[in-house]
Amino acid sequence: MLSTPALVLAIILFGLGLIGLLSRRNILYMLLSLEIMLNAAALAFIAGGARWGQVDGEIMFLFILTLAAAEVSVALGIVLQLSYRFRTLDADAFCEMRG
Amino acid sequence: MISLLWLIPALPLAGFLLLALCGGRLSRHHIAWVGCGSVGTAAVTTALVAADFFRGFPTRESYQQTLWNWIDTSGMTVGISWNLDALSLLMVTVITGIGFLIHLYSAEYMAHDDDYARFFAYMNLFVAAMLTLVLADNLLLLYLGWEGVGLCSYLLIGFWYREPEYGTAAQKAFIVTRIGDTALAIGLFILFTQFKTLSIQQVQSLATEAWPVGSNLAMIVAVLFLIGAVGKSAQLPLQVWLPDAMAGPTPVSALIHAATMVTAGVYLIARMHHLFELAPMVQEGIAVLGLVTLLLAATSALVQQDIKRVLAYSTMSQIGYMFLALGVGAWSAALFHFLTHSCFKALLFLAAGSVIHSLHHEQNIFKMGGLRRHLPWTFWTFLIGAAAMSGVPLITSGFYSKDWILWSVWSSPLSHRWIWFGALLGAMLTGLYSFRLIFRVFFGEVRTQPTSESGLAMRLPLLVLAFLALTVGFLEMPHTLGNITLFSHYLSHALPTTALLPGMEESSEVREQLAVTVAALLGIGLAALLFLPGSLFGARRTDQSTTHPSMTLLQGGWGFDRLYDRLFVRPWFAITRNSSDMVDRGYEWLAVCAESCHGWLSHTQTGQVRWYAASIAVGTLMLLGLFAM
Amino acid sequence: MEVLFYIAAAVTVLATLRVITHVHAVHALLYLVVALIALSLIFYLLGAQFAAALEIIIYGGAIMVLFIFVVMLLGPLAVEQERTWLSPSAWVGPSILALVLLGEVGYLIASGDHPTMAVTEPRQKAISIALYGPYIIGVELASMLLLPGLIGAYHLGRRLSSEARSC
Numbered sequence: 001m002l003s004t005p006a007l008v009l010a011i012i013l014f015g016l017g018l019i020g021l022l023s024r025r026n027i028l029y030m031l032l033s034l035e036i037m038l039n040a041a042a043l044a045f046i047a048g049g050a051r052w053g054q055v056d057g058e059i060m061f062l063f064i065l066t067l068a069a070a071e072v073s074v075a076l077g078i079v080l081q082l083s084y085r086f087r088t089l090d091a092d093a094f095c096e097m098r099g
Numbered sequence: 100m101i102s103l104l105w106l107i108p109a110l111p112l113a114g115f116l117l118l119a120l121c122g123g124r125l126s127r128h129h130i131a132w133v134g135c136g137s138v139g140t141a142a143v144t145t146a147l148v149a150a151d152f153f154r155g156f157p158t159r160e161s162y163q164q165t166l167w168n169w170i171d172t173s174g175m176t177v178g179i180s181w182n183l184d185a186l187s188l189l190m191v192t193v194i195t196g197i198g199f200l201i202h203l204y205s206a207e208y209m210a211h212d213d214d215y216a217r218f219f220a221y222m223n224l225f226v227a228a229m230l231t232l233v234l235a236d237n238l239l240l241l242y243l244g245w246e247g248v249g250l251c252s253y254l255l256i257g258f259w260y261r262e263p264e265y266g267t268a269a270q271k272a273f274i275v276t277r278i279g280d281t282a283l284a285i286g287l288f289i290l291f292t293q294f295k296t297l298s299i300q301q302v303q304s305l306a307t308e309a310w311p312v313g314s315n316l317a318m319i320v321a322v323l324f325l326i327g328a329v330g331k332s333a334q335l336p337l338q339v340w341l342p343d344a345m346a347g348p349t350p351v352s353a354l355i356h357a358a359t360m361v362t363a364g365v366y367l368i369a370r371m372h373h374l375f376e377l378a379p380m381v382q383e384g385i386a387v388l389g390l391v392t393l394l395l396a397a398t399s400a401l402v403q404q405d406i407k408r409v410l411a412y413s414t415m416s417q418i419g420y421m422f423l424a425l426g427v428g429a430w431s432a433a434l435f436h437f438l439t440h441s442c443f444k445a446l447l448f449l450a451a452g453s454v455i456h457s458l459h460h461e462q463n464i465f466k467m468g469g470l471r472r473h474l475p476w477t478f479w480t481f482l483i484g485a486a487a488m489s490g491v492p493l494i495t496s497g498f499y500s501k502d503w504i505l506w507s508v509w510s511s512p513l514s515h516r517w518i519w520f521g522a523l524l525g526a527m528l529t530g531l532y533s534f535r536l537i538f539r540v541f542f543g544e545v546r547t548q549p550t551s552e553s554g555l556a557m558r559l560p561l562l563v564l565a566f567l568a569l570t571v572g573f574l575e576m577p578h579t580l581g582n583i584t585l586f587s588h589y590l591s592h593a594l595p596t597t598a599l600l601p602g603m604e605e606s607s608e609v610r611e612q613l614a615v616t617v618a619a620l621l622g623i624g625l626a627a628l629l630f631l632p633g634s635l636f637g638a639r640r641t642d643q644s645t646t647h648p649s650m651t652l653l654q655g656g657w658g659f660d661r662l663y664d665r666l667f668v669r670p671w672f673a674i675t676r677n678s679s680d681m682v683d684r685g686y687e688w689l690a691v692c693a694e695s696c697h698g699w700l701s702h703t704q705t706g707q708v709r710w711y712a713a714s715i716a717v718g719t720l721m722l723l724g725l726f727a728m
Numbered sequence: 729m730e731v732l733f734y735i736a737a738a739v740t741v742l743a744t745l746r747v748i749t750h751v752h753a754v755h756a757l758l759y760l761v762v763a764l765i766a767l768s769l770i771f772y773l774l775g776a777q778f779a780a781a782l783e784i785i786i787y788g789g790a791i792m793v794l795f796i797f798v799v800m801l802l803g804p805l806a807v808e809q810e811r812t813w814l815s816p817s818a819w820v821g822p823s824i825l826a827l828v829l830l831g832e833v834g835y836l837i838a839s840g841d842h843p844t845m846a847v848t849e850p851r852q853k854a855i856s857i858a859l860y861g862p863y864i865i866g867v868e869l870a871s872m873l874l875l876p877g878l879i880g881a882y883h884l885g886r887r888l889s890s891e892a893r894s895c
Contacts, residue, residue: 002733002774009737009770013744020748022713028753028799030708032760035791036744039767042779050774055855059863061779065786066870070877072791076798077884083802095706 006047013040027082027091031075038068100151103144104164104181107191108230110141114223122216131206134219138202138226142195149188160184160592163236170239177297182236185593186434190233190366193438197358197445198226200560204449205350207556208456212348218258222354225251229359233366238287238297241367245283245331248360249276255351256344268343275340279330283367286323289316303373312377321378324371325385328364332418335392339659341415345407349452352407357414357448358441365421365437369430372594376428383513386426390521393419395657397528401535402653405462406451409536412656413488414444416525420504423522427514429507430594431587436500438586439571443487443497446564450481453557454540457549464536468632469545474552478541480561485537487568489530490619493580496572501526502615503575507597509611523618530622535630543632579609732832733773739825740766746821753799757792758822764788766829778852 013036020033042064049057079089086093114137122130152162161184170177183191202222209218228247235241257269291297293316294305310317328334333341344356355361368375368385375382393416400412417440424433454470454477455462471478487497505526508519552558575586587596652658674680703714743763750756764787771780859867 002730005730005733005737006770006774009740012741016741016744016748018716022709022716024748025709026753027708028795028802029748029756032747032756032795035760035787036747036763039764039787042783043767043770046771046774046776046779049776055851055858058776058779058855059859059866061776062782062859063866063870065782066874068791069786070873072794073877073881074884076794077881079798080801081884089802091708094708098704098706 001051003047003051006050007044010040010044010047013037013043025090025092027079027089027094030091031072031079034075035068035072038064100147101162101183102164104148104162104183104234105166106144107141107148107195108181108227108234110137110144111223111230112227113137115220115227118216118220118223122220125216127210127215130216130219134223135199135202135206137223138195138199141226141230142199145191145195148183149192152183152188157592165236174295175291175297177237177239179240180236181234182299183234185590186366186369187233189434189438189590191230193441194226194229194233194359197441197564198229198354200563201350201354201358201445201449204353204452204557204560205348207554208350208452209348214258218255218348221251221254221258222351225255225355225360229363232363236298236300238290238299238302241299241370242283242287245327245363245367246280248355248363249273249280249331252276252344252355252360255355256347258347258351262346265346268340268346272340272344275337276330279327279337282323282330283327286320286327289320289323299370303371306377307373310377313379314377317374317377318381321375321381322384324367324374325381325388328367329388330364331367332361332364332422333415334364334418334422335388335395336659338392338396338415339656339663342408342411342656345405345411349407349448349455352411353445353448353452356411357444361414361418362421362437362441365418365425365433368422368425369434369594372430375425376595379513382426382428384426386423386508386514386518389419389422389424389426390518390525391419392416393423393525394521394528397525397532399653399656400532401528402650404465404654406454406464406467406536406540407448407462409464409532410444410447410451413447413529413532416529417444417488420501420522420525423518424504424507427508427511427518427597428595429504429511429597431590431597432500432503432507434590434594435575435586436504438574439487439496439500439568442564442571443484443495443568446480446561446568447484447488449557449561449564450477450484453477453553453561454481454549456553456557457551458547459550461547464539466546467540468543469541470549471541473545473549474541476552476558476561480565481541482537483565483568485533489533489623490526490615491623492616492619494569496568496570498615498619499572499575499577502577502612505615506577506608506611509607511597523614526615527618527622527625530619531626531629534623534626538626538630538632577608577612579612729773732836733770735828735832736766736769736773739763739828740770743822743825753802754796755822757795757799758819759825760795761788761792762822762825762829764792765826769829769832778855 017033017035017037017040020036021030024030024033042061045057045060045064047057049055049060082094083089114133117133117137118125118130125133152159161182163180163182165178165180167179168176169179202219205218205222209215212218225248228244228251230244232241232244232248235244253269253273256272257266259265260269287297290302290306293309294302296302296305306317306320326337330337341356341361345352347356375385396412396415396419400409400416403409403412417436421433421436421440424430424436454467454474457470457474457477458467461467483495487495490498490501492498505519505522508514508522573581573583576583655661703710740763743759743766746759747756747763750759764783768780768783768788771777771783
């Protein structure tokens with residue numbers, strides 16, 4: 001079966017996404033990394049569903065898709081706002097909430 | 100008809116809700132109609148209920164009505180349930196009847212006040228709470244009414260809240276009565292833990308079975324109830340709030356601080372009489388307390404300058420008489436004095452309000468004088484009220500009630516001779532201070548020019564109350580005069596009859612009555628001698644010569660305010676001002692800890708999204724590691 | 729079968745690596761689209777045909793288009809990169825990876841070898857029934873999530889336009 005290698009792939013993709021999220025300072029790339037991580041999670045669900053022959057994995061994928069759509073629409077709006085306000089996409093520049 | 104009982108407290112409550120919710124949108128005319136109408140209909144309902152009650156009276160001594168379960172938990176069921184018997188019907192009649200007259204009076208008295216709706220809303224709420232208090236079938240509902248009238252008293256004393264002084268007076272009244280309320284609450288807790296019920300009938304019958312006379316628990320509960328009663332009724336040592344409570348509008352003083360609320364303590368003791376009979380020492384204490392309060396208040400009333408403060412001290416003094424009667428076991432006599440007192444004291448306050456109204460809110464009696472010709476209605480009604488209070492024999496109600504109390508004190512096995520002499524001295528002082536007021540205010544030369552006599556809405560209640568102050572006394576006349584026992588016969592179904600010492604005959608009663616008569620007339624005569632302008636000493640005493648230290652002592656109500664200030668208020672402030680005490684230090688240490696922790700933690704708040712993401716990832720990894728283990 | 733999976737997985741990892749290391753936003757997006765298509769193929773190989781289709785339509789289509797719009801709107805910030813976008817070298821990497829995937833798909837169609845993953849009617853039916861049966865609460869929650877997403881995006885965008893006009 002392909003489930004085990006698919007789960008390994010999901011872990012690799014998730015790790016890559018996390019590395020991208022932590023290493024890139026451009027907020028747009030951080031969002032792309034988030035998308036990768038979401039996809040990795042979705043892949044894990046699909047692999048699980050395939051392993052057990054259940055439909056629940058695909059339903060979870062649908063929910064993740066919905067979540068991603070909502071998240072992207074709001075996040076990109078925020079990116080536009082930030083870029084107009086701060087004239088930069090550097091995530092570390094938006095640190096007015098520093099304690 | 101008797102099933103309409105629930106309407107009596109419900110009507111004023113509905114009036115309160117209506118005025119509180121949409122009082123701002125009603126015209127003054129409508130507000131007055133709602134305010135007076137709700138109490139008026141309650142009075143009419145009371146009359147209907149009373150008629151039905153009397154129809155089956157001797158066979159049916161009480162009527163219970165349960166509306167719904169208020170609190171229903173395992174081990175405790177408290178209902179909204181009313182109990183109508185001879186005692187509560189008397190109270191309800193006085194509250195709704197005199198309450199209605201005072202509402203009618205206030206419709207004109209308060210006509211130019213900005214907060215017309217608020218005034219009537221509070222007054223209606225007060226009437227509803229007071230009715231709850233006296234109709235309650237269980238002690239918890241009674242306590243609800245008890246706190247309700249306390250709240251309304253606070254709100255109405257501080258009615259003109261823009262004056263800081265009045266606000267302080269309201270707070271003082273609230274806090275001082277709170278001491279009594281707390282004691283009462285503790286008494287309720289003890290009763291509940293002992294008997295697992297709060298129903299007044301059950302508690303008393305269980306207590307009579309379970310506790311022998313003079314047992315410790317009975318004494319403790321009786322003392323706690325007594326403290327509650329003392330706080331509400333302004334008796335020693337919690338009497339200091341009543342003179343200051345005169346900051347409220349005059350109708351409020353008439354209704355709450357003279358006729359009804361301050362007698363709640365008398366009602367409570369009479370209602371719980373089985374309990375007090377189990378504690379004879381406490382009952383004796385009530386008598387002594389009443390005597391001391393009545394003398395103390397009477398002497399203070401002699402030297403006050405403010406017309407309302409004179410009446411406030413006289414109220415304390417008259418309630419002292421009621422406590423005295425309760426203390427010697429003359430339950431019916433106490434309630435009879437309550438009835439006559441609420442008529443003549445409401446009358447006196449309303450007449451005083453009429454004087455104040457026409458003198459543009461001047462309350463100092465040294466700036467009044469000669470009002471007899473300008474305010475004839477007020478003068479005659481005030482005179483009747485003062486005569487009733489001093490107990491002018493044969494024609495006034497005050498004579499019959501006070502005579503009954505003194506006769507009970509004389510003949511009761513629970514009393515002593517010196518108590519009787521003290522009460523007699525009090526009767527003399529009552530005549531003295533009441534007629535001092537009359538002579539100062541209505542005789543002599545005019546010092547402040549009054550406006551014209553007040554209108555019909557204010558005069559009508561005065562007339563009705565004056566009529567009552569003269570005639571209510573004929574409900575009960577002693578053996579030597581007419582021997583009418585309507586009142587004591589009626590109340591004997593709710594309260595035990597007064598025990599008499601053996602060998603008390605009518606001949607000694609005649610002698611005792613003569614003594615009371617002489618005392619009252621002596622007081623009035625002394626007043627005429629001392630204060631009537633043109634008499635022997637009257638001319639010289641027109642100035643405000645109150646510099647003598649004993650006079651200042653009396654004016655301050657025997658210096659209790661200053662004593663409490665020294666004993667409680669100042670030490671308390673000293674403790675709170677002391678910033679270096681250990682408890683504070685402990686809490687400060689806690690605050691410092693929290694602050695430094697906050698300092699460290701706030702370093703983690705870098706404001707960088709990536710940092711947060713990393714910390715979430717690390718946290719997740721750690722959790723996974725934990726689960727793996 | 730398994731070979732196809734490993735090739736697609738390798739394409740995904742490579743494309744993803746390029747996404748997180750590339751300096752040009754549009755290039756990174758192109759690589760991400762390739763990664764998504766490869767992932768979609770993997771879904772197909774795992775037997776989730778419906779998910780594979782949605783992955784391409786919604787992820788590769790709608791969501792990536794949103795990203796591209798935003799990159800275009802951010803023009804002034806990325807203007808110095810304009811020239812490099814047009815260079816043919818940018819297309820080489822994604823094109824090669826995409827061609828590999830195309831080859832895989834072609835092989836699959838030609839061989840007709842998809843025994844476990846035939847588009848079966850009962851499976852789609854089961855998904856729908858489960859979605860509107862035991863997962864109905866999830867569907868409701870998802871719709872509740874989408875509504876604030878819609879309102880939030882509208883709100884953020886509107887304020888932007890009014891402020892941009894006032895500037």
